[in-house]
Amino acid sequence: MDSPGLLRLRGVVKRFGNFTALKGIDLDIAEGEFFTIVGPSGSGKSTMIRLLVGMDEVTEGEIWLRDKRIDQTPANLRPTCMVFQSLALFPHMTVGQNIEFPMKIRKEAPAKRRARAEELLDLLRLPRRYYDKRISQCSGGERQRVALARALAFDPEILFFDEPLSALDYRLRKTLEKELKDLHTRTGKTFVYITHSLEEAMVMSDRIAIMKDGQFEQIAVADQIYSAPVSRFVAEFMGEVNLFPLRAGADGRIESPTLSVRPGVALSDLAPGHDGLLMVRPEYLRLADSGGSFDFTLSGVVHGEYALGSRIQYEIKTENGMVTVEKLREERLSAAEGQKVTLGFNAANTHFIGEAA
Amino acid sequence: MSTSRSTRIVLYVYGVIVIAFLYLPLVSVGFASVSQARYLSFPIKRYSTKWYGEAMASSTVSELLTTSLSVAVLVTVISVVVAFFGALAFARYHWRFRTTFQKLILLPIFFPQTVLGLALLMWFNSLGIIPTWKTAVVAHLVWIAPIATLIVAIRAYSFDPALEEAARDMGANTVTILREITLPLLMPGLVSAGLFAFLLSWGNFPLSLFTTGADSTLPEWLYAKMVSGYSPLVPTLGVMSVVGSFVLILAAFAVAWLVRVNRDARVAQD
Numbered sequence: 001m002d003s004p005g006l007l008r009l010r011g012v013v014k015r016f017g018n019f020t021a022l023k024g025i026d027l028d029i030a031e032g033e034f035f036t037i038v039g040p041s042g043s044g045k046s047t048m049i050r051l052l053v054g055m056d057e058v059t060e061g062e063i064w065l066r067d068k069r070i071d072q073t074p075a076n077l078r079p080t081c082m083v084f085q086s087l088a089l090f091p092h093m094t095v096g097q098n099i100e101f102p103m104k105i106r107k108e109a110p111a112k113r114r115a116r117a118e119e120l121l122d123l124l125r126l127p128r129r130y131y132d133k134r135i136s137q138c139s140g141g142e143r144q145r146v147a148l149a150r151a152l153a154f155d156p157e158i159l160f161f162d163e164p165l166s167a168l169d170y171r172l173r174k175t176l177e178k179e180l181k182d183l184h185t186r187t188g189k190t191f192v193y194i195t196h197s198l199e200e201a202m203v204m205s206d207r208i209a210i211m212k213d214g215q216f217e218q219i220a221v222a223d224q225i226y227s228a229p230v231s232r233f234v235a236e237f238m239g240e241v242n243l244f245p246l247r248a249g250a251d252g253r254i255e256s257p258t259l260s261v262r263p264g265v266a267l268s269d270l271a272p273g274h275d276g277l278l279m280v281r282p283e284y285l286r287l288a289d290s291g292g293s294f295d296f297t298l299s300g301v302v303h304g305e306y307a308l309g310s311r312i313q314y315e316i317k318t319e320n321g322m323v324t325v326e327k328l329r330e331e332r333l334s335a336a337e338g339q340k341v342t343l344g345f346n347a348a349n350t351h352f353i354g355e356a357a
Numbered sequence: 358m359s360t361s362r363s364t365r366i367v368l369y370v371y372g373v374i375v376i377a378f379l380y381l382p383l384v385s386v387g388f389a390s391v392s393q394a395r396y397l398s399f400p401i402k403r404y405s406t407k408w409y410g411e412a413m414a415s416s417t418v419s420e421l422l423t424t425s426l427s428v429a430v431l432v433t434v435i436s437v438v439v440a441f442f443g444a445l446a447f448a449r450y451h452w453r454f455r456t457t458f459q460k461l462i463l464l465p466i467f468f469p470q471t472v473l474g475l476a477l478l479m480w481f482n483s484l485g486i487i488p489t490w491k492t493a494v495v496a497h498l499v500w501i502a503p504i505a506t507l508i509v510a511i512r513a514y515s516f517d518p519a520l521e522e523a524a525r526d527m528g529a530n531t532v533t534i535l536r537e538i539t540l541p542l543l544m545p546g547l548v549s550a551g552l553f554a555f556l557l558s559w560g561n562f563p564l565s566l567f568t569t570g571a572d573s574t575l576p577e578w579l580y581a582k583m584v585s586g587y588s589p590l591v592p593t594l595g596v597m598s599v600v601g602s603f604v605l606i607l608a609a610f611a612v613a614w615l616v617r618v619n620r621d622a623r624v625a626q627d
Contacts, residue, residue, distance in 0.1 A: 053526055076525045088523035092541045101537075102527040154527050 012061035039211030081156035096131035102154035120149040282326035284349035294344025389592035436554040440505035448513035474567030488570030496568040505550040512546030
């Protein structure tokens with residue numbers, strides 16, 4: 001690598017008995033990056049973070065932090081810190097004592113500890129009088145901030161997050177996602193975050209890694225993962241999607257069992273004699289009945305209409321299964337349930353996934 | 358939900374009967390202890406505190422109290438230490454035969470104590486150990502340490518292991534984690550376990566009967582006196598024992614309260 005990352009994993013394997021949770025992970029995380037690992041439960045993301053903070057040992061492979069190999073270093077000697085899913089705030093201590101805990105371990109003077117704790121309360125937008133509050137007196141969002149303040153008091157090289165927002169209600173989660181992103185910018189620290197929520201990952205991250213069965217399927221910036229997934233798994237994991245099988249004949253002509261293809265349409269990633277899946281996100285589908293020319297069209301019957309808040313989702317029943325369409329509220333389709341419609345979209349708004357359907 | 362008037366009356370009456378059932382025998386013992394007569398008969402003709410005076414002055418009584426107290430204090434200390442590590446082993450670590458071991462450990466609680474006492478006595482004999490109050494400590498522990506472990510384990514199971522992991526992650530070593538996190542959080546469990554251990558040992562008769570040898574604890578002496586040679590010292594010592602236990606419980610609450618007040622004060626000062 002030309003610019004070695006702050007954190008480097010080389011061939012990291014973790015086995016539990018006969019079960020291999022991580023199958024040879026290579027990863028580079030840059031200094032100051034907000035890096036998110038997304039995956040369904042059982043994908044290995046929790047195992048991964050436990051190895052990174054030192055709560056479990058790697059079976060094979062190496063973990064490097066700057067120029068030090070740390071995979072054999074116990075958790076208490078690593079310069080990293082984690083915000084737990086349960087937050088792990090100490091219930092027998094006050095907010096102040098919680099925040100000062102890492103500084104107390106480092107044997108810093110009480111006055112210095114107190115000053116830093118107050119700085120952190122300010123940074124996390126908690127009133128200073130919270131210093132003397134008990135943890136049980138704090139709300140969910142406040143506890144979240146206390147846990148963050150405590151982790152920052154440790155002054156880690158990397159701050160790890162193990163799904164810390166998963167237990168909160170929707171509105172609070174949305175607020176805290178933005179605050180976390182903001183905090184990342186203000187502190188300039190390297191954040192490594194794991195979650196099963198795509199939305200959370202998209203809002204906050206510089207780069208996202210999609211994990212499946214102990215391996216990374218794709219590592220890229222959020223936009224690229226959304227618009228150009230490398231596999232069906234990533235495409236389906238990253239929100240609603242329509243996938244159509246395609247094939248290019250020997251002459252390069254595109255054939256599809258489900259779509260009508262306009263003659264002359266070509267896809268750069270689809271070589272003659274190969275097949276794969278054409279992905280189109282629901283927001284790129286248009287009604288073709290009212291004219292306009294499209295590279296691909298298909299017809300079906302409006303099956304259902306669901307309000308998603310600012311958007312409306314339609315399910316269109318076709319001969320080959322359901323197709324999902326999403327429209328902004330003010331652009332709602334002028335078609336009632338049960339009505340026959342023709343949908344169209346253009347090659348520019350699609351992404352080709354070169355794998356067998 | 359509101360209860361009807363008749364239901365309420367039934368509930369009150371039931372409550373009073375339960376309380377009477379529990380406390381009348383104790384109250385009658387109390388009365389017996391302040392009767393001047395040598396033999397127990399109701400109604401009491403002359404009240405007197407003379408038996409309390411005699412109990413205080415008696416060297417037998419002070420010897421009994423010393424033995425009972427030594428046994429109970431040792432049993433309490435050892436049970437709490439064993440319970441602390443045992444509970445952590447159950448709640449924090451996964452090892453082969455853990456659940457089996459857990460059940461085996463609890464089994465002595467379900468043993469009839471007289472059988473257990475006899476078995477232990479035979480065991481001491483075959484090992485060539487002469488029973489004294491020290492062997493009684495061992496006997497009590499067989500029965501009480503599992504109970505204490507159970508009490509601490511309930512507490513240990515209910516606290517999130519992530520708390521210890523978080524402390525380690527922030528640089529704390531094993532000793533610091535124990536001092537700053539584990540011990541303070543288990544403290545309520547340890548205090549109740551200690552209290553139970555003390556009271557169970559203090560009042561124990563069947564195990565002591567078989568395993569104290571020539572020494573005698575308070576319950577043993579009380580029993581012996583009831584069987585042959587009743588004296589009003591029996592109810593007197595009974596009352597003193599109950600009052601002693603009660604004072605101990607109050608003291609434990611007082612300590613817990615003081616710890617909380619002190620902690621809050623320290624927090625406010627910081």
